[in-house]
Amino acid sequence: MDKRPDAIDVEVGSRIRLRREELSISQAELAERLCISPRQLGKVECGFEKISASRLLRISEILGVPAMFFFESTSDDISSSRETPARFRLARHHRAVREQPYRGSKTSGCGQKSSPL
16 A cells, blocks of 8 residues: 555645745644644645645635635646746745755655655
């Protein structure tokens, strides 16, 4: 059985994390407002735990975005056909830099194995 998270779950979780960080809301604070543990929210943000439609709607209300925000494509090939807001491009690049492994680290981001630099 494949233990890797589904790509859609990873993308939705990533967009939750990006918007949460954009608003300077801590993981613990958002988790408390959702009545879940920070660990559970972390699993959602990494794509390892699926999220219900009702909880995703609540997250969209808290983060001040429409629920479809979490499903909009951010891939370069699709975004070239329509303008992607600069803040999301910047946030994607910031996330990529932030997730670079620290010295001696075997994992990066959400526990995924990092490639040697």
